[in-house]
Amino acid sequence: MHGDSPHDTREASEEDRFLSTSSTSNQISKQEFSCHCCYDVLVNPTTLTCGHNFCRHCLALWWKSSHKNECPECRERWEGFPKVNILLREATDKLFSEVVQQRQAEIQANTKISQSLQAFQRYGNNLGKFKPKQHKAVGFFLSGVFAALSCVAVLLLFYQWSSGGEATTQQQPDLLVSKPVSQWTPAEVVFWLENLGPWANLYREPFLQESVNGRLLLMMEEEELRKPPYSIQNQAHRRTVLTELYRVKSQGLSSPQNLWEYKAANSGKSLFLLYAMKSSPRLTLLYLYLFDYSETFLPFLHTCCPPTSLASQPMETPFFNSWTEPCWEQWTTFMVKYLLLPYQLIAEFAWDWLSVHYWTSLFVIVNAVLLSVLEACLLWNLRTARLRTLPSMMGNHLWTMLSQGLAFALMWPLVPQLVCNCLFYWALFISPIMNVDRVVQQLTHPETAAL
Template identity: 60%
Template sequence: MEEDETLQGELERAKVETHAAPEIGRRMSVSDFLCHCCYGILVNPTTLNCGHSFCRHCLALWWVSSKKNECPECREKWEGFPKINILLRDVIEKLFSDAVEQRKEDIQQNSDVARSLATFQKYGNDQMPTVTNTGRINPRGGGFFSGVLTALTCVAVVLLGYHWSSREFEEDLLVHKPVAKWTAEEVILWLEQLGPWASHYKESFLLEKVNGRLLLTLTEEDFMKEPYSIENSNHRKAIMAELECVKTLGVKPPQNLWEYKAVNPGKSLFLLYALKSSPRLSMLYLYLFDYTEAFLPFIHTICPTQEDKYEDVVTKLL
């Protein structure tokens, strides 16, 4: 008895469901499926991100004339390329087939519409991700990976260009050349870079043709005697201190930004970005953690001291 009732109930429900569609059809009218652009029944309805639907050709006409990717009704921007809402189209075509057919015929005769639809579709095709033999690339993943690849390629090209352009210049730099191989001219170059005060002793170094090998053997006593005759003991000490530094490193220590860049190409590239995005913090970091190697060369390069002032400062310091 109970089973019979359940069966009866299910049958009733099935009957209601079967008849539901015509019921809805009778209650619905063309006015429920109007396009808010042309106020006719929706043909190939295309639903945008905002949820509003328009005839595809109405959207194409609007897009061609406005050149804006936005909803004609609420002006919200739409992303990607809008597609036909297949479910909505099928429902409308089933419910109001005559009205839709009539509209389609009218539209087909309009050459403006055909042109706009073609332009709109071409825009859509350009937006689509590339199709390869392996099938269609996932639009999100493909876009992301090709973006990363492009970025990496750009970085590689910049690094290579940077590397090659600086190579030629770097070969002459003493920061790369062992002291023992320095020529007499290069020793003079090193001496000049110690400061304007050191230039006074250039002549004697030139006369003696002091090359790298000879420089390494010189002691403070040698500098006191002829032909160097460096009488200022502070100058002697300064030269000896620099010479010790060169002996320890085997090459000239970097003293300006270009030499620093030649010795630490990776770090200087990193510093370039750090200084660009956060100059104060980067300078503080250099001051605290990299004073002699990076901070001082940086300051010396951007604030070159006047010669006379420099001499005063050196005299005070030494």
């Protein structure tokens, strides 16, 4: 017999090693290749940056239900978009082929799992639309725009704060809403008259010549206004003056005639409305209808939905329309906008005050447009939500609004006025700048923004 050659010996050792590996492969348990979500053999195993492996459909279900880019086991946030571990998939397919094939058939037959996988894949496709360098450049550009707009908003904030309001407040340092009518000077009476409308300039001179102060104003009646030297013969003009005069007599103070006077007279309410309008405009308008009908809701409605039949009558400021009830045409227009475009109502209200509060109204209008876009994106994202989850989402939103409103009503009187002013100006000027970034995130990465 010839001795074994080295080549034959090497082939024998490789065959023994293969047989040894084959024998040990039968001893491998499923637990070593199991998913920590479903505790079954991995199907399309996906490895996260933390090193843990999960079935791809299990990871998709976790991502869709939790809305988090986190590992289901260790909660470490993954980077990028997870990929299938090809080497591990080939190993499981060879070792547990029957189990894997059976599970794949079950996954394909399950509609919920298929939808989750499609949504997960769309999320990954959206992440890969832009190259990193391009995305980084866009990020730098948007950051620069955001910083520039923030500087402009801060400058406007300091200007507004230092000047105490816009042109009307600068002309009248002592706000009439905080000064009793009996103490008004003739100049303040004329200022009150001019704010009733542009037509009031026709009667400015007689009030100055007669030196009508606050005490004389309180004693005026309709017959006196009709006769010389005032001679207010126009019925609409005279009715406007008398209506506001009766209101001044009953309250002892002037009604707010611009945004800053309204804020001075209702600091807590104005702060609440500013924050509530941008998060839940429909609930806030319903609150105004139920609890602040004549003072705030009616002027708001008359400004946003003016009656067409009164188009030929003189224009009055929104705070002086509350003596008339809206007609059915106004209610119809208002309800359509209230249900479909609530932020348009806010924009129209601000547009009417553009000549009085230019920069403030401009910020409110821009913010209303941005909030409308965000609401449209939210409704678009809800198209894939299950109908049975909508009532719970609406209930949670309603409870959040009610609890926040109650907490605000109890806490705001205890907060220093300086803090209230900071919150007010932040919501008025800085919030629109922040909403620009939110809109950009929604339009470029809707899946990520939804998280």
